[in-house]
Amino acid sequence: MLNFSLRAPLVALLLAAAPAAFAQTTPGVGIGTTVPDVSAALDIVSSSKGALLPRVADATALATPATGLLVFQTGAPAGFYYNAGTPAAPSWQQIATAAGAAVTASNGLTKTGQNMALGGTLTGATTIGQAGHNFSLTGGNVGLGTGTPRGQFDAAGPGDIYLVNSPNVGTTQSLFLPGHLFLAPYDGSDVAYLQARRADNSGTMALRLRTYNNGTLTEALHLAGNGHVGIGTTAPGSRLAVVAADNSTNPIASFQPQNLTQGVSVTYNGIAKTGTSATSNLTLDGKSTGHILLHTNGSTGNVGLGTLTPATRLSISPGTVEPKITLYDGGSTTSHYGFGVSSGQLNYHVDGTGSSHVFSAGGKNGNGTELMRVQGSGNVGIGTPTPAASAALDIRSTNKGLLVPRMRSAQRTAIGSPATGLMVFDTDSVSLYLYGGAAEGWNKLATLNGRGPVVRGTPARNLMAWDGAQWKATTPCDALGAYLGSAPDQPDDNFLDTNCDGVDGAADQAVFVALTGLDTNPGTRAAPLRTPAAGVALAAVQGKTQVLISAGAYAGPLTLSNGVSVYGGYSAAANWTRAATNVVSISNGVASGGEVAGAVGSNLTTRTLLDRLTLQAQSTSAANTSVYGLRCVNCPRLEVRYCTISAGSAGPGTAGGVAAAAGAGGGAGPNGQAGS
Numbered sequence: 001m002l003n004f005s006l007r008a009p010l011v012a013l014l015l016a017a018a019p020a021a022f023a024q025t026t027p028g029v030g031i032g033t034t035v036p037d038v039s040a041a042l043d044i045v046s047s048s049k050g051a052l053l054p055r056v057a058d059a060t061a062l063a064t065p066a067t068g069l070l071v072f073q074t075g076a077p078a079g080f081y082y083n084a085g086t087p088a089a090p091s092w093q094q095i096a097t098a099a100g101a102a103v104t105a106s107n108g109l110t111k112t113g114q115n116m117a118l119g120g121t122l123t124g125a126t127t128i129g130q131a132g133h134n135f136s137l138t139g140g141n142v143g144l145g146t147g148t149p150r151g152q153f154d155a156a157g158p159g160d161i162y163l164v165n166s167p168n169v170g171t172t173q174s175l176f177l178p179g180h181l182f183l184a185p186y187d188g189s190d191v192a193y194l195q196a197r198r199a200d201n202s203g204t205m206a207l208r209l210r211t212y213n214n215g216t217l218t219e220a221l222h223l224a225g226n227g228h229v230g231i232g233t234t235a236p237g238s239r240l241a242v243v244a245a246d247n248s249t250n251p252i253a254s255f256q257p258q259n260l261t262q263g264v265s266v267t268y269n270g271i272a273k274t275g276t277s278a279t280s281n282l283t284l285d286g287k288s289t290g291h292i293l294l295h296t297n298g299s300t301g302n303v304g305l306g307t308l309t310p311a312t313r314l315s316i317s318p319g320t321v322e323p324k325i326t327l328y329d330g331g332s333t334t335s336h337y338g339f340g341v342s343s344g345q346l347n348y349h350v351d352g353t354g355s356s357h358v359f360s361a362g363g364k365n366g367n368g369t370e371l372m373r374v375q376g377s378g379n380v381g382i383g384t385p386t387p388a389a390s391a392a393l394d395i396r397s398t399n400k401g402l403l404v405p406r407m408r409s410a411q412r413t414a415i416g417s418p419a420t421g422l423m424v425f426d427t428d429s430v431s432l433y434l435y436g437g438a439a440e441g442w443n444k445l446a447t448l449n450g451r452g453p454v455v456r457g458t459p460a461r462n463l464m465a466w467d468g469a470q471w472k473a474t475t476p477c478d479a480l481g482a483y484l485g486s487a488p489d490q491p492d493d494n495f496l497d498t499n500c501d502g503v504d505g506a507a508d509q510a511v512f513v514a515l516t517g518l519d520t521n522p523g524t525r526a527a528p529l530r531t532p533a534a535g536v537a538l539a540a541v542q543g544k545t546q547v548l549i550s551a552g553a554y555a556g557p558l559t560l561s562n563g564v565s566v567y568g569g570y571s572a573a574a575n576w577t578r579a580a581t582n583v584v585s586i587s588n589g590v591a592s593g594g595e596v597a598g599a600v601g602s603n604l605t606t607r608t609l610l611d612r613l614t615l616q617a618q619s620t621s622a623a624n625t626s627v628y629g630l631r632c633v634n635c636p637r638l639e640v641r642y643c644t645i646s647a648g649s650a651g652p653g654t655a656g657g658v659a660a661a662a663g664a665g666g667g668a669g670p671n672g673q674a675g676s
Contacts, residue, residue: 053080059092151182196223208234244268353377358385404432412442491546491567491611495578504578505546505567511539514550514572525576532558532566532586539564548576549584549613556588558615560601560632565609580612589618589648596620597628598645604635612642619648626650 028043030036036043044051056062059073064087073081077094085091143149146156183192196207204225211220222230230236231253232243244252249267254274256263264282265274273282286292294303304310307317316324321342329336332351340347350357353376360368373381379394381387387394395402409428422435426444433442489499489506501507507525513535517528529535532554535547540561547564550572558566568584570576588598598615601608610630617627629645632638 059083060090062090064088065090206234242266350376491548491569491578495569503548503570503576505548509544510546510548511535511542511544512548512550512572512576513554515552515554516550516572525572528572531555536561536564536566550576551582551584553585553587556586556599556615556617557590557592557597558586558599558613560599560604560608560610560635560638562604563606563608565607565611566613567609568612568614583614584612585614585616587616587618589620591620591622591625591651594624595626595628595631596648597631598647599630599632600628601632601638602634604632604638607637607639608635610638610640610643614644615646617647620651622651624651624654 028036028038028040030043030045032045033043053070053072055072055074057073057075059065059071059081062069062071065083067083067086069083071081073079080095081092082095083090084093141149141151142153144153144155146154183194185192194207196205198205206225207223208219209221209223211218219234220231222234222236224230224236228236228239228241230241230243232245233241242253244250247268249269251265251267251272251274254263254265256275260275261277262275262280263273265272271282273280284292302310302312303314305314305316306319307315310317319341323336323338323340325340326336326338328351329338330351335349335351337350337355340349348357355376357374358366358370359372360366360370362368370385371382373385373387375381375387377389379387379389379392381394381396383396384394404423404425406425406427409426412424412426412433415422415424418435420435420437424433425431426433429444431444433444435441436443489497489501489504491505492498495504497504499506503510503525511523512525512528513523513530513532514528515530517523517530519530519534521527521529523529523535523538528550529538532547532549533556535549536559539545539547545563545565547566548570549566549568550570551568560566569578569580569582570584571579571582586598588596590596596617598617599610615629617629620627627647627650629647630640
C-alpha cells in the first residue's frame, strides 16, 4: 500500500502533470471527474473505490476540533462523527452508518435514519419540545418510576404528578384516561392521595368532578377547599351538602342495599322509605344503649304522626276514632295495652279481664308504691292490690279515712234527682246522710244501726252487714272496728260508740272518774280519778275536752273549766257503757267565800256542756252565806242538758240596828227553769 500526503506544491505539480486524474475548476476540486459539482469544494467520483477519512480511537480526545470536523472513530461505538459544537465546546454527533442500522444515542435515545426513538434508560434531564406537533405513544405501556408498568400509564414512587404547565396557575390542559384510574398507597402507607393544591401551598383550592349529561357539562361533585363536599352545588355550607336539580318530591339522596328491596331516601321535606318491596319499613335504631332523639326547632316546635300540622308537642292524626298508642300487644290484632280514641272518649286499655290498670307513685315499672288498681273485672282497689271480689270499690288504710262530699243542709236538699244510695256529709248537723230513694228521702246515718257494707235492708232505714251467712242489722262498729256512722264521737242521746273506741265519746279526749279511782291516777278507763273536780282540772291541764263520770254520789263542789264538758250516765263496772239509769250526783255543803255551791264557773266562752248530772248545794246555817246549785259568771257558751240542780236554805242575815233583833234565815230557792 502506498501512503502519501499531498502538500500544496506537490498537488499543483500533480494536477499539472496528470490533468485526467485531477481537475480543478473554479470553485471546486474534482477527483475522478473533470467537472466537479459546482456546489462541492471537493467532488470525488469513483465506481470502485471510496474516500478514506482520518481515523481516530476517540473523537472526543481531539484538541480544539473545528466546527464540522469529520472523523471516523474506531473505538466503541465506532462510526463517523462530526463536531456540531465549537472548538472550545465540542459536541460530537454520530452519523448513521451506510447500512442504516440503529445507532444508540446517549440518555436513552436511539436514532434510525432520521427517526429518533426512546429505547433505553434516561440518565439525565430530558426535554422533548413539541413546538406545535403531537407526541404520541402507540402500543405498550408507559411507566414512571417503574420498568414494569401495570397499565397504559403507571406512575410509581413517592413523587407527585402535575397535569398543568404551572403548578400555581391552571390552564386549559386536560388529561384523557380510558378505562380505570388506580391510585396506589403513598410511600408504603395505606393512604392514596388525589390533591388539588398550589405548589407553594398558598390560597384555597377546590376540586371539581364534572360529567357530561346528554351533551351538557354537569358539576357532579364539588370538593371545597375547607373540606366541605357538595353534590349539585358549588357552595356546600356543611360537611356534606346535596342539592336537588328541582323542587319536586323526587328523592334527593337514597341509601339502599345491593338488592334494592329496602332503603331510605331523603326528599325536600323529610326522610322516606324506598325500595322495590311493597312492605318496606322505616326503622330508627339507636346503637347499643343509645337513644333516638327528636328535636324540633330547639326548645319549641311539635312532632306530628300522620299530620303535617301538629298542634301539640306530640300530635297523632288523622283518625279521630282509632287506636293511637300501643305499649304492648303480644302480636294480637284485637287487643293491646295502650290508648285509643272513640266517639267522645279517651280509651285506656289492658289486654283482657285478667289484667289490671295500676297507678303507682315512684319507681318505673310496677316497683313503686301502688296507689290504686282497677281490675279488668271492674273491681277497684285503693290501698290494696287485691280488692275483694264482691266489692266494686275496696278502700283500705290504717291512717286515713274516706272523705265524702261535704255541704250544708240547704245544698244537700237542693241536689237535683239524687240517686238512691247517694251519700254526703252535712256540715250543719255534722252527720253523714244517705239518700234512700223518693219514698225514704235523706236518712241521717248517725241514727241508724248496722255495720259492714252499706245496703238497703228491712226496714229501709237500717244499715246491714254480712255476718258470713246472712245480712243483719248490728251495732255501728263492724268486726274490723271501722265505723259507718257520723264523725267525731261526742257523747249523744242514743249512747252510741260512733268511733268504735269502746265508749260513747272520744276515749283519747276524755278523763275518766269513778268512785273506785284515786285522784293520783292518770284518769284512764283502767285507772280513773276519784272526784269530778280533779277530773276537770286534769282535763284542762292535758288539753282534753271530755270528763266521763261513772254512776255514784260524789262530793262537790264541781269547778268548771272553759271548753271541758262533763258527762254522767256511765258505768265503770259495765265496761264504761252508758245508760239513763246510771245516775251521777255531785253534792256540796261546805261554805267557801260566803257561799255554798254545787258547781261554779266563770268566763266559759268555748262550748262547755253539763250532761246528765245531779247538782246539789246543801242548806247552811252560816250567817251571811248564800247557797247556789250552779253559779257561773260570764258563761255565754255553757250548755246544761238533762241535769237536776237544787239549792238548800241560805244562812241567816246580819243583825239589824242596835234595838233590832236578828232576822230569820232565808228559805230554799225555787227550782230553775228548764234549759233550752
